Amino acid sequence: xxxxxxxxxxxxxxxxxxxxxxxxxxxxxxxxxxxxxxxxxxxxxxxxxxxxxxxxxxxxxxxxxxxxxxxxxxxxxxxxxxxxxxxxxxxxxxxxxxxxxxxxxxxxxxxxxxxxxxxxxxxxxxxxxxxxxxxxxxxxxxxxxxxxxxxxxxxxxxxxxxxxxxxxxxxxxxxxxxxxxxxxxxxxxxxxxxxxxxxxxxxxxxxxxxxxxxxxxxxxxxxxxxxxxxxxxxxxxxxxxxxxxxxxxxxxxxxxxxxxxxxxxxxxxxxxxxxxxxxxxxxx
Ligand SMILES: Cc1ncc(COP(=O)(O)O)c(C=O)c1O
Numbered sequence: 001x002x003x004x005x006x007x008x009x010x011x012x013x014x015x016x017x018x019x020x021x022x023x024x025x026x027x028x029x030x031x032x033x034x035x036x037x038x039x040x041x042x043x044x045x046x047x048x049x050x051x052x053x054x055x056x057x058x059x060x061x062x063x064x065x066x067x068x069x070x071x072x073x074x075x076x077x078x079x080x081x082x083x084x085x086x087x088x089x090x091x092x093x094x095x096x097x098x099x100x101x102x103x104x105x106x107x108x109x110x111x112x113x114x115x116x117x118x119x120x121x122x123x124x125x126x127x128x129x130x131x132x133x134x135x136x137x138x139x140x141x142x143x144x145x146x147x148x149x150x151x152x153x154x155x156x157x158x159x160x161x162x163x164x165x166x167x168x169x170x171x172x173x174x175x176x177x178x179x180x181x182x183x184x185x186x187x188x189x190x191x192x193x194x195x196x197x198x199x200x201x202x203x204x205x206x207x208x209x210x211x212x213x214x215x216x217x218x219x220x221x222x223x224x225x226x227x228x229x230x231x232x233x234x235x236x237x238x239x240x241x242x243x244x245x246x247x248x249x250x251x252x253x254x255x256x257x258x259x260x261x262x263x264x265x266x267x268x269x270x271x272x273x274x275x276x277x278x279x280x281x282x283x284x
Pocket of ligand 1: 202204
């Protein structure tokens with residue numbers, strides 16, 4: 001079951017007009033929200049980032065947070081899996097094709113649920129491969145825009161190389177992955193690029209940094225050079241669907257000894273414990 005413009009329906013019944021600006025221009029924004037045991041995880045943070053993305057493309061939020069919560073809660077109930085991945089998209093609606101904003105349109109609002117596919121034990125225990133590529137996206141990567149063609153092409157480079165992610169370098173500095181944020185452990189310190197217009201402010205990125213601060217994991221926000229990435233003790237990628245994954249090969253070479261590092265193992269345990277605690281609190 002999905003939600004489209006005020007109605008819940010099976011996905012096979014859902015259609016949008018071809019003149020939707022999401023289809024014509026990629027003129028929209030989105031969120032991906034994991035649901036664990038029927039509980040949308042960090043929903044407040046996702047709705048806050050949705051608002052920031054809408055502000056970034058000058059589109060009025062069609063719903064108050066309480067209305068979003070209500071629709072999302074209903075959709076979670078209408079779908080079977082206990083663990084789900086919600087995809088939520090808002091576009092600038094349907095209008096005659098012209099670049100300028102239409103004078104009056106109703107935004108298109110679409111929410112779908114898919115079964116959540118968590119990282120596999122093999123990915124967690126052995127890590128994944130990554131490659132690097134030049135970050136050739138626009139300069140507003142903080143907006144979670146549905147215009148994802150650069151990200152799609154960059155991710156495909158990783159797939160073509162038999163890897164899981166492409167880590168992006170802009171002016172010699174690590175920005176993020178094609179669909180993830182990136183962390184590095186160097187000299188025992190957890191490093192992450194500071195938030196800027198050149199990366200998406202990840203919900204998982206924030207949580208990892210919160211957990212690091214709360215548990216005395218030495219960490220620092222600063223630029224990470226290509227050389228530092230290549231010589232890192234550990235590299236991780238994070239996202240709502242992949243949680244935290246260790247990168248154990250980079251451009252075909254092992255990262256350190258080619259095994260997930262001890263800082264990763266600690267953070268992975270802290271993350272799982274945090275999730276379990278949130279669910280215990282919510283379900284009593
Ligand atoms: C480009 C990009 N950066 C970072 C992330 C991670 O963000 P989050 O942790 O909120 O899923 C994503 C998520 O898909 C992404 O597409």
